[in-house]
Amino acid sequence: MPPDNAADSRTDSGPHARHTLTQHAFDELAAGKGGRRTVAALWDSELSRRLILLRGLYDLLDDQPDGPLLPPMHAWHALERAQEGAPAAVTEILLSPSVGAWLSFVFREHARDHASRGVVGHLNVVALACAASAGQSFATRIPLRDGRAYVPLRGLVHFGAAEPWAVADAKTEDGRITIAFRGEELAIPDDGTDTDAWYSLRRISTGDAAAGTLTVWLDDLDPLRDLADPIPPSRLNDEEVLHWQQLLALAWEVLTTHHGDVAGAMIGGFTTLVPLPMGPSGETRSASSGDAFGSIMCSPPPDPVTFAVSLVHEFAHIRLGGLMHLLRLTEGDESxxxxxxxxxxxxxxxxxxxxxxxxxxxxxxxxxxxxxxxxxxxxxxxxxxxxxxxxxxxxxxxxxxxxxxxxxxxxxxxxxxxxxxxxxxxxxxxxxxxEPAIARLAQLVSDAHRAGWRIRHCTPPTDDVMKMVGLWDMRFTDSVHIGLSTVDSDPGMRQWSHGRLGLARRSILAPDQCHAATRETWAAELTDADFALFTGDALSARKGFADQIVEDPDRVDAWTGLGLALACEGQRGASLALLRRPEVVLAVYRRINAAAPRQVSPVDLTAWIAQVITP
CATH class of the missing domain: 1.10.287 (Helix Hairpins)
Known part of the structure; x- marks a missing residue:
């Protein structure tokens, strides 16, 4: 079935032309692909989206007081002149991830009544960058956050300590930008060098004409380069830049050698790499945002393959994000x-x-x-x-x-x-x-995660739980229906699943060193029962998890571990109760144990619930 209004990108004429996709492009993306032409169509629609957001921002500002900054019309006219004189240069700036992230941030802040003059005043900086790239003269006043201002695709000016928001004078002539603040004047270098008050945005490249050359901005400066609120710059030293260059080269070799179609699409769709700090457990972190189309955030990977798969992961988000800006794929409740x-x-x-x-x-x-x-x-x-x-x-x-x-x-x-x-x-x-052993291990980790999620986020109907408690006292054996559980979104829930996934990987890479993982952060909450489970000793795992539950019925990982151990022992019925509806078993056990502590075997109760419960 073709997408609604399927056609070439911007095939309609007139001032209200709509972007759509060809059937071929839609099918490519739906099959998990999407080559350079499809990515180019997404960029085309993204430009229109940015222009619409810019116009919306201008209309938003039209009736607001100007304060220390010049009227919005001043910046708007500069943008119009620059676009007329150098459309390609202006397009490159407007399509930079920083401009997309800033526009979305402005509207989010406005929706919360937090859009300060300094935030929206970044429009003047964008106009300054566009005028400079067009080689046109332009003078304005720009906001400084903590003494800093980021100029898209150029770099960051930093005048040292200042109040949260201040204003600097800025101008451009013949492509050169000059910024003056409190008696200090900075002429921004045009050769990519740094000064005492200026950090240049750097680029790194890899590949060759045969395999394809990838060139990306290495962004350690943009305050909106992360997914959330503005952050300070985190300037990389020369050694760190070289390290990222080498990492990218090795990952690019993996992609161009074995995943050429993905690499080819990335050349046109991946424009900016944002270094992230390492995760708390030493894992590689990566992220992307539909607002910052083309940008990928990643922490230093341990090897080229990890980096390559991280890039593939985030590039998929980029492509789908572009499509979802163009076509609605979901509707209704977004709880x-x-x-x-x-x-x-x-x-x-x-x-x-x-x-x-x-x-x-x-x-x-x-x-x-x-x-x-x-x-x-x-x-x-x-x-x-x-x-x-x-x-x-x-x-x-x-x-x-x-x-x-x-x-x-x-x-x-x-x-x-x-x-x-x-x-x-x-x-x-x-x-x-x-391989059967690998398939079983993947199933084990999958079951562990689903059960762990349900036991943490799902709550069964209280009346049904109380009914089960009464039936347990009678040792009732007929079928009983338990209603659907409600889901608690719990946005503050910390990460909890890294341990067993990490243990699965360790059992493959170094099975004789599994127990040594206890010294590593990611394995801090694993127990002897977990190690028994992942080293094939299901009996010891079952006994260990059952003992943990008797000691503390609220140890949710012990309940899910018990379900996994029962599955490994072939006790299918009992295991399904704990893997499919663990929240029911936990809720019933809590009630029974409160009345008669330590008198009920977790395994016996689980087996009984498996016998009587119906989906």
């Missing part, structure tokens, strides 16, 4: 109540759709890379096994999430067509053979 197999918190439908698409891309990466790892004679056998695991796990995550999206009832006609095509592509992988 955060849906299960995402890669998140520890409930998600809204739009966010879940984004995650499904990204994990499809991750699975596709590992689907190819496992073949590469198996054929690489110099690679360790454990590396091939890990690639196999990552594929099996990501494929399961994508399939599980996609099923939830398709059953949500919140898809538009375009959303239905999109997910049907994605499901068709994902379904074509069903026949891929995976």
């Amino acid at each position: 955060s109540i849906l299960y995402a197999p890669w998140r520890d918190d409930p998600r809204p439908l739009g966010g879940l759709m984004q995650g499904v698409y990204a994990f499809f891309a991750i699975a596709d990466f590992w689907r190819r890379h496992r073949v590469v790892a198996k054929s690489d004679k110099s690679a360790e056998s454990a590396d091939a096994a890990l690639a196999e695991f990552e594929y099996a796990y990501a494929r399961a995550q994508a399939a599980d999430g996609l099923a939830t999206v398709q059953a949500s009832g919140g898809l538009t006609s375009n959303g239905v067509a999109f997910t049907d095509r994605l499901a068709e592509e994902l379904g074509s992988w069903a026949g891929d053979a995976v």
Whole structure:
């Protein structure tokens, strides 16, 4: 089914022409692909979106007092002149991730009545950058936050300590920008060098004409380069810049050698790399934002393959974000109540759709890379096994999430067509053979995450729980229906799932060193029962988890661990009760244990609930 209004990008004429996609481009994206022409069409629509947001901002400011800054019309006329004189240069600035992030930030702040004159006054800085790139003369006043101002695609001026908001005089002539503040005048270098009051935005490149050259901005300056509120610059030293250059070169080699179609699309769609600090557990962190189209945030990866898969992951978000700016795929309720197999918190439908698409891309990466790892004679056998695991796990995550999206009832006609095509592509992988031991491990981690999510976020009906307590006293054995659980979005929920996933990976890479993981941050909450479970001793795991529950019935990981151990022992019925409705077992046990502490076996109660409960 074609997308609604399918056509070439901006095929209509006139002042109100609408952007759409060709059927081919829509099908490409729905199949998890999208080459350079499709990405170019997304950029085209993104430019129109930025222009609309700019006009909306101008209209918003039209009747507001000017304060110490010049009237908005002054900046607007400069933008119009620059666009007329040098449209390509202005387009490059307006399409920079920093301008997109700033425009969205302004409207979010306005919706909360927080849009200060300094925030919206960045329009003057954008106009200054555009006038300079067009080689036109322009003078204005620009806001400084903490003595700093970011000039898109050029860099950051920093005048030292100042009040939260101040104003500087700025002008440009013949492409050169000069900024004056409290007696200090800075002429911005045009050769990419730094000064005492100026950091230049740097670029790094890799590749060659044969494989394809990737050039990106290395952004450590833009205050809106992160996903949330403005942050200070985090200037990389020369050694760190070189390190990122080398990391990118090695990851790019992986992509161009084994994932050429993705690499080709990235050349036109990945424009900015934002270094992030390492995660608290040492894991590689990555992120992207639809507002900052083309930008990828990533912490230093441990190896080229990890970096490559992170880029693939985030580039999928970029492509889908561009499509979702153009076509509505979801509608209706966006409450955060849906299960995402890669998140520890409930998600809204739009966010879940984004995650499904990204994990499809991750699975596709590992689907190819496992073949590469198996054929690489110099690679360790454990590396091939890990690639196999990552594929099996990501494929399961994508399939599980996609099923939830398709059953949500919140898809538009375009959303239905999109997910049907994605499901068709994902379904074509069903026949891929995976080593049985690896498949079992991936299933174990998948079950652990789903059960862990349910026991933390789902609450069964109180009346049904009390009914079960009474039936337990009678040892009732007929079928009982338990109503649907409610979902608590709990936005403050911390991450909790890294331990068992990390242990699964460790059991592949270094099975004889699993217990040594207790000294690492990510494994801090794992217990001996977890280690027994992931090293194949299901009996010890079951006993260990049961003892933990008797000691503390609220140890939710002990309950899910018990379900996993029962599954490994072949006790299917009891395991399903804990893996599919763990919140019910926990709620009933709490009530019974409160009246008769330590007198009920968690295993016996679980087996009974499995016997009587119906879905």
